[in-house]
Amino acid sequence: VPPTFQAYRIHNEDGKIRGRLEKITLDALSAGEVVIEAAFSGVNYKDALAATGAGKIARRFPIVGGIDVAGYVYTSTDPRFNKGDEVVVVGCGLSEEHDGGYAEYVRVPADCVEQLPAGISLRDAMALGTAGFAAGIAIEQMEKNDQRPEHGPVLVTGATGGVGSFAIDMLAGLGYNVSAVTGKQAALDYLRSIGAQEVILRESLEMGQQPLEKARWAGAIDNVGGDLLAWLTRTVKPFGNIAVIGLAGGIELRTTVLPFILRGINLLGVQSVRVSPHFRHRIWERLAGDLYPTHLQAIISRQVALHELPTVFEGYLQGEVTGRTVVALQD
Ligand SMILES: NC(=O)c1ccc[n+]([C@@H]2O[C@H](COP(=O)([O-])OP(=O)(O)OC[C@H]3O[C@@H](n4cnc5c(N)ncnc54)[C@H](OP(=O)(O)O)[C@@H]3O)[C@@H](O)[C@H]2O)c1
Numbered sequence: 217v218p219p220t221f222q223a224y225r226i227h228n229e230d231g232k233i234r235g236r237l238e239k240i241t242l243d244a245l246s247a248g249e250v251v252i253e254a255a256f257s258g259v260n261y262k263d264a265l266a267a268t269g270a271g272k273i274a275r276r277f278p279i280v281g282g283i284d285v286a287g288y289v290y291t292s293t294d295p296r297f298n299k300g301d302e303v304v305v306v307g308c309g310l311s312e313e314h315d316g317g318y319a320e321y322v323r324v325p326a327d328c329v330e331q332l333p334a335g336i337s338l339r340d341a342m343a344l345g346t347a348g349f350a351a352g353i354a355i356e357q358m359e360k361n362d363q364r365p366e367h368g369p370v371l372v373t374g375a376t377g378g379v380g381s382f383a384i385d386m387l388a389g390l391g392y393n394v395s396a397v398t399g400k401q402a403a404l405d406y407l408r409s410i411g412a413q414e415v416i417l418r419e420s421l422e423m424g425q426q427p428l429e430k431a432r433w434a435g436a437i438d439n440v441g442g443d444l445l446a447w448l449t450r451t452v453k454p455f456g457n458i459a460v461i462g463l464a465g466g467i468e469l470r471t472t473v474l475p476f477i478l479r480g481i482n483l484l485g486v487q488s489v490r491v492s493p494h495f496r497h498r499i500w501e502r503l504a505g506d507l508y509p510t511h512l513q514a515i516i517s518r519q520v521a522l523h524e525l526p527t528v529f530e531g532y533l534q535g536e537v538t539g540r541t542v543v544a545l546q547d
Pocket residue numbers: 259260261262346347350373374375376377378379380397398399400418439440460461462463464465466486487488489532534535536537538539
């Protein structure tokens with residue numbers, strides 16, 4: 217490892233959260249058994265919250281940002297990994313308590329590391345990142361709870377975002393009839409091109425006030441929370457599943473018990489950060505297999521270099537980004 221290398225570090229300066237590129241040494245990184253020569257990372261909504269301080273993500277400062285990373289094992293004191301192995305890390309406390317993936321070299325606990333599944337590249341893995349991983353978990357949980365394409369349409373909210381785009385693509389690939397809710401008028405063609413059969417503009421939604429509205433959706437993947445999630449609980453068909461992933465529109469959930477006891481609907485929580493190695497392995501196998509996005513290249517909206525990172529976060533906070541941003545970590 218060179219004596220110093222580039223990293224995007226987040227500081228707390230008198231209560232103000234600021235991220236910037238700086239040269240750091242390996243010794244400055246949090247402890248771990250595996251050092252990775254990093255190739256790619258990605259940008260998630262949570263990365264934008266962490267880098268700007270708009271959400272409390274980092275638990276200590278300074279900390280290297282980036283909740284995901286993929287690259288080559290450089291050194292490992294854990295026998296499961298050898299120099300040169302292609303590996304991927306998503307979640308697992310990166311950019312929270314461990315230094316994260318926005319650096320040329322990354323050091324992580326071995327239990328966080330997954331061998332790159334056969335058939336996908338390091339860049340593909342980071343195009344997927346936590347967004348694709350969370351979409352995969354949502355689908356896995358819904359299917360475990362008896363979601364089937366023949367039950368009817370599944371609605372995806374926050375549709376143009378990373379999780380939303382992958383959820384649409386993967387569900388369509390499995391044979392589901394997918395509807396999408398978006399705030400972006402300009403994204404109708406994009407959403408249809410990645411698999412949505414119906415696209416609904418958020419501003420045109422009539423949510424109603426009743427504890428139970430007309431049941432329309434056999435299931436839903438929700439990235440937004442707040443009023444939209446509350447409306448979903450009132451409009452999902454009997455025994456349908458709602459995978460609850462995100463909070464882009466708020467953390468509140470105001471509903472009643474009626475959808476649960478009269479329609480038997482299910483809220484399924486999605487937690488992608490602290491999953492068991494066994495479950496993580498299963499999801500990565502599916503991401504490289506039956507869930508591999510048909511339109512992965514169309515969902516990657518841009519690639520940026522490490523030094524361009526500071527410019528990307530604001531768009532996420534404003535809900536303006538479509539698809540996924542890949543970050544190339546080596547010049
Ligand atoms: N539970 C987990 O483990 C897990 C894992 C990954 C992500 N997440 C969460 O899932 C959400 C999506 O993550 P992401 O990385 O896909 O984010 P993203 O790429 O930034 O996408 C979020 C999308 O939500 C919509 N949106 C933004 N602001 C909104 C608002 N005020 N009201 C309604 N919709 C709004 C926008 O899509 P449209 O314009 O198309 O509506 C936006 O593109 C985030 O809240 C993230 O924290 C959770």
